[in-house]
Amino acid sequence: MNYQSQRVAKPYFIAALGLFVGQIVFGLIAGLQYLNGTFLFPALPFDVVHMSHTNLLIVWLLMAFMGAAYFIVPEEAQTELYSPKLALITFWVFLAAGAVTILSYLFVPYTQLAAMTGNAVLPTMGRGYLEQPLPIKVGIVLVALSLLFNVTMTLIKGRKTSINFILVGSLWGLALLFLPAFYFPQDTVKASFGWWWVVHGWVEGDWELILGALLGFILIKMTGVDREIIEKWIYIIVAMTLISGLVGIGHHYYYTGAPAYWIWLGSIFSALEPIPFMLLIAFSFKTLLQRRREYPNKAAMLWAMGTPIMAFLGAGLWGFMITLAPVQYYIHGTNFTAAHGHLAFFGAYAMIALAIISYAMPLLRGRIANSMVAQRWEMTGFWVMTTSMIGITLALTGAGIVTAFLQRAAEDPMGFMQVQDKARVFFWIREFFGASFFLGLLIYLRSFFFAGEYEYANEMKQALSK
Ligand code: HEM
Ligand code: HEM
Ligand SMILES: [Fe+2]
Incomplete structure (x- = not known):
């Protein structure tokens, strides 16, 4: 870390982790409601828990991406951030907006919330992930405009690298792709376009570019x-993402009333x-093999290498299994989709967020890497979370297959x-x-x-005396 202003990334990373905890708590509650339909009802109905789980996911990922941008853009541009103060104000505004949203889901019935907040004037509420x-x-x-202004000005005044161009460019894309959220016509076919x-444009287009840049x-x-x-x-990856992802969005148009050529x-x-x-x-493994040094932060390296593998499994493999029209005819909207959603979101975006946090946080706390004791805890966390997510994915895949056979493809459907x-x-x-x-x-x-500084100092002493 070379620039003071990169420090504004720290609150973003800490808030991201806090919201991540909230997301998982709601996930556990939703999972229990699958087993006992009246669990916590009527205080916390399933739809509210579901909405809180998925919205917290998006908010913490955006927090982490924004923190990453404020950390990386100055470093790459070799100059201080245009306005660290604006970045901090933006942080508090975004955190407050996120908190107000979740609290309003929890304490105000959704229809009443819609009536109170002008949904009749410009309807936007109700679609998954975009319930705000x-x-x-x-x-x-x-918030997005403030981030874009800040990082673009930094880019303009500093060194121009490809990483920075792709990162800042894809943050512009992220904001632009949010705009269809304001388009919610009565016609359900048009509304689902x-x-x-937004949803596909982000995860199968724009966010993949952010992933590549980070x-x-x-x-x-x-x-x-x-x-x-x-x-x-990175250029080849960006090109392949755009070539496949832009028209690939057609895998959501199969039986929705869109023209048949989309099949x-x-x-x-x-x-x-x-x-x-x-x-x-x-790319990652080739780069690892060509490495010129042993970086002391082994935990960050583990996250960086784990991300592409898990992203490939969740998005590439589990996505592919449900993407062809004849398969989707039977599997659409089953728990197979949820299996894919979990492994893809975790493997690609949660893991890249944790990778950049793992790399940057020690630097933000004034050391190149955490002590080995701390790294061992972190790496244990990596393995437990990753294998558990594979378990969740396999369980949901099983549930999806049960639905496909007993309900969708059966002669006598249940x-x-x-x-x-x-x-x-x-x-x-x-x-x-x-x-x-x-x-x-x-x-x-x-x-x-x-x-702790104590362990770290001791380890450094030992390393030096060797
Ligand atoms: C980083 C970890 C996680 C990520 C990225 C994640 C992501 C998601 C996403 C994207 C959805 C919406 C799925 C869809 O609409 O198809 C969802 C729903 C859900 N998640 Fe998670 N989740 C995570 C962890 C968990 C955990 C630990 C549990 C606990 C058991 C859980 C339980 C659920 C449940 C029950 C639903 C509702 C599924 C439904 O609508 O039927 N999630 N999650
Ligand atoms: C990291 C990237 C990706 C993420 C985070 C992701 C996430 C998701 C989520 C959450 C859903 C459920 C949406 C909903 O109905 O609520 C979904 C649906 C779907 N995804 Fe992905 N996805 C990714 C990449 C891919 C890729 C690469 C493919 C194809 C190869 C794919 C194919 C599909 C299909 C076909 C559906 C619709 C399933 C249905 O109709 O039920 N996804 N994805
Ligand atoms: Fe898609």
Whole structure:
């Protein structure tokens, strides 16, 4: 870390981790409600818990991406951030907006919230991930504009690197792709187009570019491999993402009332979407093999190497399994989709967020790496969370297959609730791995409190005396 203003990233990272804990608590409650339909009812109905779980996910990931931008852009541009003060104000505004949103979900019935916040004037509420009331959505746009202004001005006054161009460019894309959230016509076919442009445009387009830029940055820093080599990889990954992802969005138009040619276009192009994820794996491991130094932060290296593998499994493999039109005919909207959603979001975006936090936090706390004791806690957290997420994914995949066979493809289809009952064992397994995921998260968080100066100083002394 070379610039004072990079410090503004710290509150973003800390808040991201706090909100992550909240997300998982709601996940556990939602999982229990699958097992006991009246658990915490009517205080916390399932829809409210679900909405809180998914919205907290998006908010903590955005917090982490924003922190990453404030950390990386000045470093790459070799200059101080244009306005650290604005970045801090933006942080508090965003945190307050996130808190108000979740509290309003918890304490105000959703229809009443919609009536209170002007949804009748400009309807935007109700679609998954985009449930926020109108004033909050406007607030999100203002926060994004403030971030964009700050990092773009920094980019303009400093050194211009490819990593910075891709990062700042994809943050612009992130903000622009939020705008279809304000397009919610009565016609449900048209409305679902607008919804997919945000959700798919983010996770299978723009955020993949952010992922590439963040991974590229930390690998340059940790391996010492030439920037030119890494940048070439990132360009190819960006190109493949855009080629496959833009038309690949057609995999959401199959049986929705959109023109029938999307069955072909969506199937063919989305089948190419795993390619950029494969390239990410090849790129990271090649870079690791060519490394010029042993970076002392082993935990950050573990996150950086784990991310492309888990992203490929969750997005590439689990996405591919449900993407062809004839498969989706049977599997659409089952727990197979939720299996894919969990592994993809965790493997790609939660893990890259944790990778950059792992790399940057010790630097923000004035040391190159945490003590080995702390790193061991962190790496244990990595393994427990990662294997638990694989367990959650397999359980949901099982539940999805039960639905496909008993309800969708059966000669004599069973009713929805009967099928849910048949899949019950998988919901138990999901909850078991959910609890172990939570344990893994606590172990991970413990590493922050372990990073005592005392151990660190001792280890350095030992290393020096060798
Ligand atoms: C970083 C970790 C996690 C991520 C990224 C994540 C992500 C998601 C996403 C994207 C959805 C929406 C799925 C969809 O609509 O298809 C969801 C729903 C859900 N998640 Fe998680 N989740 C995580 C952890 C957990 C944990 C630990 C549990 C606990 C058991 C859990 C339980 C649930 C439940 C029960 C739902 C509702 C599924 C439904 O609508 O039927 N999640 N999660
Ligand atoms: C990291 C990247 C990705 C993330 C985070 C992600 C996440 C998600 C989530 C959360 C959903 C459920 C949306 C909902 O209905 O609530 C979904 C649906 C879907 N995803 Fe992905 N996805 C990613 C990449 C991919 C890729 C690369 C493919 C194809 C190869 C793919 C194929 C699909 C399909 C076909 C659906 C719709 C399933 C259905 O109709 O039920 N996804 N994705
Ligand atoms: Fe998609």
